[in-house]
Amino acid sequence: MVMQQSTSSTSVRKAPVRRHDKGRAMQEAAMLAPAVVLLTLFLILPFLLSFWTAMTNQPLVPRPTPVRFVWFNNFIRIFQDDLFWTALWNVSRFTFWIIPAQCGLAFATALLLHQKLPFRNLLRGMFFLPAITSMVVVCVIWGTLFQYPTGPFNQILGFLSGGAIQPIDWLGDPQWAMFSLVLLSAWQAYGFQMIVYLAGLQGIPDELYDAAKIDGANAFRRFWHVTMPGLRPTHVFVLVITTIQAFKLYTQVAILTQGGPKSSTETVVHYMVRAGFEEQKMGYASAVSVILFVIVLVIALIQRQLLRRFDV
Amino acid sequence: MGKRLLWSLVLSSALTATWVQAAEKTAIQVMHQGDPGFVAAYGKVAERFEAANPDVDVQFIYAPHDAYNEKFSAAVMAKQLPDVMELDAPFLANYVWSGYLQPIKPLIDKDLLDDMTESNIAQGTYPIDKDLYAIGLTDSSVVLYGNKKYLEAIGARIPKSVDDAWTWEEFETYLEKLSKLDGVKWPIDTFRGYGIKTEWITYAYGPILQSAGCDLIDRKAWKSGGTLDSDACADALAMMQKWVKNGWVVPQSAGTNQFFAEGNPAALALGGHWVYAEAAATMKDNIVVLPLPKFGAKGASPDGTWIWAITKTSAHPDIAGKFISFLLKDKEFRSFVASQSGYPGLKSFAAESPLYAPGGPMAIAFEQASKTAVARPPHPAYPTITSAFMQAVDEVFNGGDPKEALTSAANKIDQDIEDNDGYPPFGEEQ
Numbered sequence: 074m075v076m077q078q079s080t081s082s083t084s085v086r087k088a089p090v091r092r093h094d095k096g097r098a099m100q101e102a103a104m105l106a107p108a109v110v111l112l113t114l115f116l117i118l119p120f121l122l123s124f125w126t127a128m129t130n131q132p133l134v135p136r137p138t139p140v141r142f143v144w145f146n147n148f149i150r151i152f153q154d155d156l157f158w159t160a161l162w163n164v165s166r167f168t169f170w171i172i173p174a175q176c177g178l179a180f181a182t183a184l185l186l187h188q189k190l191p192f193r194n195l196l197r198g199m200f201f202l203p204a205i206t207s208m209v210v211v212c213v214i215w216g217t218l219f220q221y222p223t224g225p226f227n228q229i230l231g232f233l234s235g236g237a238i239q240p241i242d243w244l245g246d247p248q249w250a251m252f253s254l255v256l257l258s259a260w261q262a263y264g265f266q267m268i269v270y271l272a273g274l275q276g277i278p279d280e281l282y283d284a285a286k287i288d289g290a291n292a293f294r295r296f297w298h299v300t301m302p303g304l305r306p307t308h309v310f311v312l313v314i315t316t317i318q319a320f321k322l323y324t325q326v327a328i329l330t331q332g333g334p335k336s337s338t339e340t341v342v343h344y345m346v347r348a349g350f351e352e353q354k355m356g357y358a359s360a361v362s363v364i365l366f367v368i369v370l371v372i373a374l375i376q377r378q379l380l381r382r383f384d385v
Numbered sequence: 386m387g388k389r390l391l392w393s394l395v396l397s398s399a400l401t402a403t404w405v406q407a408a409e410k411t412a413i414q415v416m417h418q419g420d421p422g423f424v425a426a427y428g429k430v431a432e433r434f435e436a437a438n439p440d441v442d443v444q445f446i447y448a449p450h451d452a453y454n455e456k457f458s459a460a461v462m463a464k465q466l467p468d469v470m471e472l473d474a475p476f477l478a479n480y481v482w483s484g485y486l487q488p489i490k491p492l493i494d495k496d497l498l499d500d501m502t503e504s505n506i507a508q509g510t511y512p513i514d515k516d517l518y519a520i521g522l523t524d525s526s527v528v529l530y531g532n533k534k535y536l537e538a539i540g541a542r543i544p545k546s547v548d549d550a551w552t553w554e555e556f557e558t559y560l561e562k563l564s565k566l567d568g569v570k571w572p573i574d575t576f577r578g579y580g581i582k583t584e585w586i587t588y589a590y591g592p593i594l595q596s597a598g599c600d601l602i603d604r605k606a607w608k609s610g611g612t613l614d615s616d617a618c619a620d621a622l623a624m625m626q627k628w629v630k631n632g633w634v635v636p637q638s639a640g641t642n643q644f645f646a647e648g649n650p651a652a653l654a655l656g657g658h659w660v661y662a663e664a665a666a667t668m669k670d671n672i673v674v675l676p677l678p679k680f681g682a683k684g685a686s687p688d689g690t691w692i693w694a695i696t697k698t699s700a701h702p703d704i705a706g707k708f709i710s711f712l713l714k715d716k717e718f719r720s721f722v723a724s725q726s727g728y729p730g731l732k733s734f735a736a737e738s739p740l741y742a743p744g745g746p747m748a749i750a751f752e753q754a755s756k757t758a759v760a761r762p763p764h765p766a767y768p769t770i771t772s773a774f775m776q777a778v779d780e781v782f783n784g785g786d787p788k789e790a791l792t793s794a795a796n797k798i799d800q801d802i803e804d805n806d807g808y809p810p811f812g813e814e815q
C-alpha cells in the first residue's frame with residue numbers, strides 16, 4: 074500500500090497522448106463498468122439516499138403518519154443536543170489517546186520484529202493474532218479481565234503494588250471507562266499497524282544503512298537519519314488510518330459500556346445506532362451519519378495535504 | 386421388466402404420499418425471547434402441540450432479549466413478520482399503533498379470556514380502542530426483599546401488607562443503619578448490574594417516580610415536558626443519586642444478586658419477582674418479602690411482562706390463536722413457570738401457585754398488582770420514552786444534575802411525539 078503510493082506519486086511522468094480508437098474506449102468502459110456499477114449501487118447511491126433521509130423525519134419502520142421533509146431540522150437538533158457534543162468530544166479524546174498508544178506499540182514491535190530474531194515469523198504471527206480475533210470475542214474476554222473489584226487486572230495491580238493500589242472500577246467509573254477502552258482497542262488492533270510498519274521497514278534499501286555505517290553513524294543516528302525519514306509515508310498512512318478507525322469506535326462501546334457511565338464512552342456511531350434503531354428515528358440517525366462523513370472527509374483531506382507536504 | 390415397473394410405481398406413490406403429507410402441514414412462525422430454560426420449555430410445548438395437531442409445523446424464531454425490538458424492526462422491514470410474537474407489554478401501544486397486531490379476542494379460547502387477571506387484561510389492552518391484543522400466562526412485579534437477620538439487627542419494622550409499606554423517611558433511616566451494620570457491604574441491591582440500557586431501569590425505577598408524585602409523561606395530554614422534568618421527579622432521582630453517592634447501592638460493575646450471593650453482602654434488594662426462586666433456594670427462611678416503599682402520598686409498583694400476540698400479516702391467525710391457547714393451558718409448561726416463581730396473570734394459574742396465594746411468601750407481590758400497580762405509559766412513543774429515561778438515570782447515578790438530565794429526556798420525548806404529529810389519535814380530545 075505504502076510502496077504503491079510512493080511509486081505512483083513519484084513517477085508523475087505524463088503518458089504520451091494517444092489517439093483514442095473506438096475499440097479501446099469500449100474496452101476501457103467494459104472494464105470499468107463493474108466497479109462503477111458496484112460503487113454507485115453500494116456507495117454513492119446509499120450516501121445520496123442518507124443525505125436525503127437526513128432531511129426527513131423518516132422512521133425506521135413504516136408508520137401511519139406521513140414522512141415529511143424537515144429540511145435541516147435534524148441537523149439543528151443534533152447540534153443542540155449536548156449528548157452529541159459529548160459523543161464527539163469522547164471520540165476525539167479516544168483518538169488522541171489511541172494514536173500514541175496503538176501506533177507507538179505497533180512501531181516498537183515492528184522495530185523489534187524487523188531484527189533478525191530466531192522464530193521471527195512465528196513471533197510476527199503471534200503479535201498479529203489479536204488483530205484477526207473478532208472484536209466481540211476480545212471484548213467479552215477483556216470484560217472479565219476488567220471486572221471490579223476482583224478481576225485479574227485489579228488483582229495483578231494489587232499484588233504488584235503490595236495492596237497500595239485500590240481496585241479500579243475500569244468500566245464503571247466515568248474517569249476510567251474511556252481509558253479502559255483505549256487499552257483494549259490498542260491491544261486488539263495494533264497488529265495491523267505493525268504489519269504496515271514492517272512493510273515500510275522492509276522498503277528501506279540496505280545500501281542506505283551500509284552507507285551510514287561507513288560514514289560512522291551509530292545505531293541511534295542510523296535510526297534517526299535513515300529509518301525515520303524512510304518511514305515518513307508509512308507514519309502518515311498509519312496516523313490517518315488510525316484516526317479514521319478511531320472515529321468509528323462502536324463495537325467496544327456497544328458490548329462493554331453502552332455509552333455509559335455518565336455518557337463517558339458515548340461515541341458518534343453509538344449515538345447514531347441508538348437514534349436509528351432504539352428510538353427508531355432513521356432521519357435523525359442519517360443526519361448523524363452525514364456529519365460523521367464530513368468529519369472523516371476532513372481527515373482524509375488533511376491526509377492529502379500531509380502527503381503532499383512530505384513530498385511522497 | 387414387470388418387476389421394475391412395479392417398483393417404480395411403489396416408489397413414486399410413496400414419494401407422492403410423503404410430498405402430499407408435507408404439503409398439508411401448515412407452518413406457523415413464533416418469535417420469542419427468553420432464557421435457556423424457557424426456550425427449552427417452548428420447544429417441548431411445540432412438540433406436544435404438533436402431536437395433537439399433526440398438520441401443523443411450529444417454527445421458532447429466537448430473538449435475544451436485549452435486541453428484541455431491533456430484530457422485530459428488521460422482520461417488519463423484510464416483510465417477514467412471524468404469526469405469533471412475544472412482546473414486552475409497554476411496547477404494545479407502539480406495535481398496535483404502527484399496525485402490526487390484530488385483536489386477539491376472537492382467536493383465543495374463551496375460558497382463558499375469562500380467566501385473566503385485571504392487570505393481565507390491562508397489559509394486553511390498547512388504550513385507544515380498548516381492544517385486547519395480547520395475552521400472557523404471567524404478569525410481573527418488583528418487591529423489596531429483605532435479609533431477616535440484618536433487619537432484626539437494626540430493629541426495622543416489617544410491614545405485613547401493602548398498606549403499611551415503609552415511608553420514604555423510614556426507608557432512608559434503615560438504609561443508613563444498615564450501612565453501618567457488620568457484614569453488610571451494601572444496604573441495597575437495585576440490580577444495576579443488569580446494565581444501563583435495559584428495560585429494567587424504566588420498569589423498576591419508574592414507579593419510584595410515580596410514587597413520589599410524578600410520571601414519565603402526562604397520560605392525558607401525552608406530553609413529557611412539565612411532568613418528567615418536574616421538581617417531584619427531579620427530587621426522586623436526586624434521592625436515588627444520594628443512595629448511590631453514599632455507597633448504599635450495589636455498584637453496576639459488582640454484578641447482580643449480591644443480596645443472596647455468598648455472605649449476603651447486600652441487606653435489601655429491589656428485585657423482580659423472578660429473583661425469589663433463586664434467593665429462597667440459597668437463603669431459606671432468612672428472606673422476607675416487603676412491599677415497595679411509599680416515596681410520596683401513594684405507593685406504586687410496576688407491572689407488565691412478555692405477552693403473546695398475533696400479527697396482522699399472519700396467514701393462519703386461527704392456528705396462531707390455537708397455539709397460544711395451547712401454550713397457556715399446557716400443564717407441564719405451567720408447572721415449569723410456577724417453579725420459576727412466575728407471577729400469575731391467570732386466576733387459575735394463581736390458584737396453582739402457592740407462592741402467591743394469601744399467606745404465601747410472595748402474597749405481598751400479588752397484592753401490589755391490585756393496589757399499587759402502575760403500567761408503563763401505553764403510548765406509541767414508548768421506545769423513545771424508555772431510551773431517554775435510561776439515559777437520564779445513568780447520567781444522574783454517576784453524578785449528573787437530575788433536573789438537567791430529566792429536562793433533556795423530556796425534550797427528546799416531546800420531539801419524538803412532535804415528529805410523528807402527536808401519534809394521532811393519541812393526544813387528541815376524546
